[in-house]
Amino acid sequence: xxxxxxxxxxxxxxxxxxxxxxxxxxxxxxxxxxxxxxxxxxxxxxxxxxxxxxxxxxxxxxxxxxxxxxxxxxxxxxxxxxxxxxxxxxxxxxxxxxxxxxxxxxxxxxxxxxxxxxxxxxxxxxxxxxxxxxxxxxxxxxxxxxxxxxxxxxxxxxxxxxxxxxxxxxxxxxxxxxxxxxxxxxxxxxxxxxxxxxxxxxxxxxxxxxxxxxxxxxxxxxxxxxxxxxxxxxxxxxxxxxxxxxxxxxxxxxxxxxxxxxxxxxxxxxxxxxxxxxxxxxxxxxxxxxxxxxxxxxxxxxxxxxxxxxxxxxxxxxxxxxxxxxxxxxxxxxxxxxxxxxxxxxxxxxxxxxxxxxxxxxxxxxxxxxxxxxxxxxxxxxxxxxxxxxxxxxxxxxxxxxxxxxxxxxxxxx
Amino acid sequence: xxxxxxxxxxxxxxxxxxxxxxxxxxxxxxxxxxxxxxxxxxxxxxxxxxxxxxxxxxxxxxxxxxxxxxxxxxxxxxxxxxxxxxxxxxxxxxxxxxxxxxxxxxxxxxxxxxxxxxxxxxxxxxxxxxxxxxxxxxxxxxxxxxxxxxxxxxxxxxxxxxxx
Ligand code: SF4
Numbered sequence: 285x286x287x288x289x290x291x292x293x294x295x296x297x298x299x300x301x302x303x304x305x306x307x308x309x310x311x312x313x314x315x316x317x318x319x320x321x322x323x324x325x326x327x328x329x330x331x332x333x334x335x336x337x338x339x340x341x342x343x344x345x346x347x348x349x350x351x352x353x354x355x356x357x358x359x360x361x362x363x364x365x366x367x368x369x370x371x372x373x374x375x376x377x378x379x380x381x382x383x384x385x386x387x388x389x390x391x392x393x394x395x396x397x398x399x400x401x402x403x404x405x406x407x408x409x410x411x412x413x414x415x416x417x418x419x420x421x422x423x424x425x426x427x428x429x430x431x432x433x434x435x436x437x438x439x440x441x442x443x444x445x446x447x448x449x450x451x452x453x454x455x456x457x458x459x460x461x462x463x464x465x466x467x468x469x470x471x472x473x474x475x476x477x478x479x480x481x482x483x484x485x486x487x488x489x490x491x492x493x494x495x496x497x498x499x500x501x502x503x504x505x506x507x508x509x510x511x512x513x514x515x516x517x518x519x520x521x522x523x524x525x526x527x528x529x530x531x532x533x534x535x536x537x538x539x540x541x542x543x544x545x546x547x548x549x550x551x552x553x554x555x556x557x558x559x560x561x562x563x564x565x566x567x568x569x570x571x572x573x574x575x576x577x578x579x580x581x582x583x584x585x586x587x588x589x590x591x592x593x594x595x596x597x598x599x600x601x602x603x604x605x606x607x608x609x610x611x612x613x614x615x616x617x618x619x620x621x622x623x624x625x626x627x628x629x630x631x632x633x634x635x636x637x638x639x640x641x642x643x644x645x646x647x648x649x650x651x652x653x654x655x656x657x658x659x660x661x662x663x664x665x666x667x668x669x670x671x672x673x674x675x676x677x678x679x680x681x682x683x684x685x686x687x688x689x690x691x692x693x694x695x696x697x698x
Numbered sequence: 699x700x701x702x703x704x705x706x707x708x709x710x711x712x713x714x715x716x717x718x719x720x721x722x723x724x725x726x727x728x729x730x731x732x733x734x735x736x737x738x739x740x741x742x743x744x745x746x747x748x749x750x751x752x753x754x755x756x757x758x759x760x761x762x763x764x765x766x767x768x769x770x771x772x773x774x775x776x777x778x779x780x781x782x783x784x785x786x787x788x789x790x791x792x793x794x795x796x797x798x799x800x801x802x803x804x805x806x807x808x809x810x811x812x813x814x815x816x817x818x819x820x821x822x823x824x825x826x827x828x829x830x831x832x833x834x835x836x837x838x839x840x841x842x843x844x845x846x847x848x849x850x851x852x853x854x855x856x857x858x859x860x861x862x
Contacts, residue, residue, distance in 0.1 A: 307838050309860055320723055324766055327726060332854045350724055358724045405764040405788060421766035421792035423850045431859050435840050469711055470758040474787055503761060505787055551711065638720040659715040659762060666719075666738040 286526035288441040289508045290476040293416040293523060297399045302438045304530075309435050312428050313398040314342045318384045320349045320638075321403035323361045324422035326368045329429050336372065338432035343374040344393050346384035348633040353379075354641035382606025382632045385409040385574040389493065390606055396511055396520040401428055406574050406656065408504065411496035412489060414511040414523055416476075419500065439505045440532040441476045442467075443525075446483035448540035453691040455584065456491035457576055457654065457674035459483075460498040461545035463537070465555025473503035475532060478510070478525060483539045485513040490578040497575045498656050501552040544689050547672035550660040558677065558689045566650045566671070569600045569682035571627075573637045573655035576675050577605030579612050581654065585679035586618045588690055589625035595685030600627040601643045603635030625683075639664025652681045699846075701778045701799060702815045702826075703752040705808050706743065712755055713762035714789065718771040720763070731771035749776040752816065754808045756782065760789025769793040769800075779816045781806060781823055781834070794841045797849030803834035818845070 285301055294302045297310040317325050322345050329337070337343050345365050353359035362379075369376035377387050385406055387393070394400045394410045400417040401407065403425040410417035420434070428434050450459065477499050484492070492509045499507025511522045544558040571577065571585055582604065594600050602622060604610040610632055613619045619629065636643030637655040644664035645651050651663060651670045658670035671687065680690040722734045736743040753759075753772060759782035760768055769792050772780065779799040783806065793800040799818050808814055812827040819842060821834040837845075840862055847853040854860075 307840060307862065309862060320720070320765060323724075323726055324770075328851050331851045333858075349720075361724055361726070403764060403766075405762065407764075419764035419788055421764055421788060421795055423766060423795040424791060427795075427850055427854055427860075430854055433860060435860050435862065437838065469761055470784070470786070473758065473761075473784065503758065503786060551713075640721050640724065657715070657762065659713045661719045661738045662715050664719075664721050 286528040286530065288525045288529045288531065289414065289478055289523055290416050290441060290506060291438060293397060293399055294436060294438050304438050304440050306438050307435060308438065309433050310399055311433055312401055314393050314400045315425055315428050316344045316346065316384055316388055316393070316402040316407065317422065317425055318349050318404050319347045319351065319362060319365060321422045321425070322365050325403055325426045326364060328423040328426035332426060332430050334426065334430045337374065337429040340372055340374045343429060344377065344388065345369050345374065346377040346387055347379055348383050349638055350640040351379045351631060351633040380607060380631050380633065383574045383577065383634055386578070386605040389413070390608055396514065396516060397523050401425060401434060405500045406497055408499045408507050409493050409497040409574055411499060411507040412492035412509050413514065413516065414508055416506050416508065418506050439474055439476045441478050442472055442533045442535065443478045443480060443531045444535045444537060446479060446481035446537050446539050448483055448538045450483065450539050450542065453676060454542055454544060455674045455676065456487060456494040458542055458545045459539055460495050461547055461555050461672065462542050464498055464501045464547070464553050465545065467502045469501065469551055469553040470503040472499070475504060477502065477504045477507040479507065480510040484510060487513070488580060489515045490580045494575055501656060544674060544677050544691070546677070546687065547658055549658055549669040549671065552657055552672060558687065562687050562689060564650060564671070564687040566598060566652045566681050566686060568643065568645050568649060568651040569598055569678050570636050570643060570651065570653040570655065571675050571678050572603030572605065572635050574605065575656040576654035577603060577609065579609050581675040582613045582618050582622065584676045586621040588676060588679040589683060590621045592625055592683055594626040594682040598682050598685050600682040601630060601636060602627050603630050604632045607632050636663055652678050652687065654678050699799065699818045700815060701750070702813065703750040703778050704748060705752050705754045705810065705812045705814050706747065707754045707808060707810045708739065710756035711758045711761055712739065714760055714765050714768040715762055717760065717768040718765065723765050723767040728770060728774040731767055732774035735771040735775045744775070747775050750778045751776060752814050753777055753780045754782070754806070757784045759785050761786035764788045766792045766796060769796050769798045773798045781808065781814065781816065794845050795850040797845065799845060801834040803832045806832040
């Protein structure tokens, strides 16, 4: 039977050939919960009568969403996580170590071909490795801690074939924003996306993560990137779709036609080419998040900001995706370029992305952000407006104080 | 299981940030969640909601984050069921897991303050105000079983494993 990538991965974990529409039990290779979801998962696990998680080596906890703790209530939830991790002998990444999704990939808690569940919707990021990784709620995750399994419905797949080569200055973020704009916020609900085509072959692991990351912004259950050309130091068994596999839909995209993209308030799928919104004034700029807080993203920003100063009325906040990213950016001088340009670095973690603490915008302010969601209130103030863009666009915009296309920055007199 | 309540009606793509903003989710105290549920979308909701009321929406209800606090907040505010034309996948699964009945009915014509009765097991919604019936989608067996036990916690407490 011809199978898509996700059908192959589910079959392997179910122990039989699984086909679209079927509901089956699967073995889970790894799980993760953050400080938003772990406390509830711990409570559910204990209420289920759980004493010991099924396999401590397959469980990770990360304190990243409100880190360091902004108040007493959250500090106590963090303590609860530390205590549980100690007692269960499971790995906990504490304050400042980084964003959960970055850490799972950086530290190889997930590998190509795995089936991974995270209590966070952007768990789909690990689709960058050709893994089936998806977000679940806290109680579902607690069920996996108890049994090592979960039930899944085998989803149909949309195949997106990416042809050509991205223009210089146009990144994986612009590509995925373009796709979110095309498919819409529910364009792939209950379905998996398979990304394939020659445009992928030279994409770095970081860029593949950016692409897979925003699959959830199309409602997808998972976004699996074909592993051809994947930089992964260990050997792995590459899983490709069968040639005659059946798809719900096949979409061909010529990526060379894409210019920088902006998602305008208040939904990630309100996407426009940058030319339509250029010159919109901005008060705050943010580079970070599981979408675009990696070393290559900081490099993009540094290229634009080197030797310059950001506009006087703009705040530029940077939260590196992990301590490793920060270390690397310190060693190669990137951090200094950015701080000299006027950026403020904050603790590695989710930072302003989720509006819990740090960098909450004022009412009627416009923010340009390299993150993935701009729902009303997302950054902590329902009266502010969040624009999503690539790190290069965020940097060029911070420099000029208004939405700026980096490829045309010279013309506006840098 | 039959549930009757007053309908609070919203549109499409009601995301989890609007159901319960991220800044309020870091708590295990359900009354704190209930205090802020839907506050950006419908500031009067908290004042108007009564025990047993039903949330009604168009497409893609609950899109966005995986926060289980979204269905928990609705439940804590007294909501007995959600009827929507379609749901975001994670929200749907979370709602069942926390024992909040949700039903998908693509052609409902429920309006504000209609009194609706939801027959979950048969997937039927009866609009008492308009005297209309809508057929919803019936859920997979495993979800019905979980809901019948009152959610995934009591289900796994009893069965210790998934029974398909
Ligand atoms: S960076 Fe933002 S989107 Fe990513 S895990 Fe953290 S809060 Fe979620």
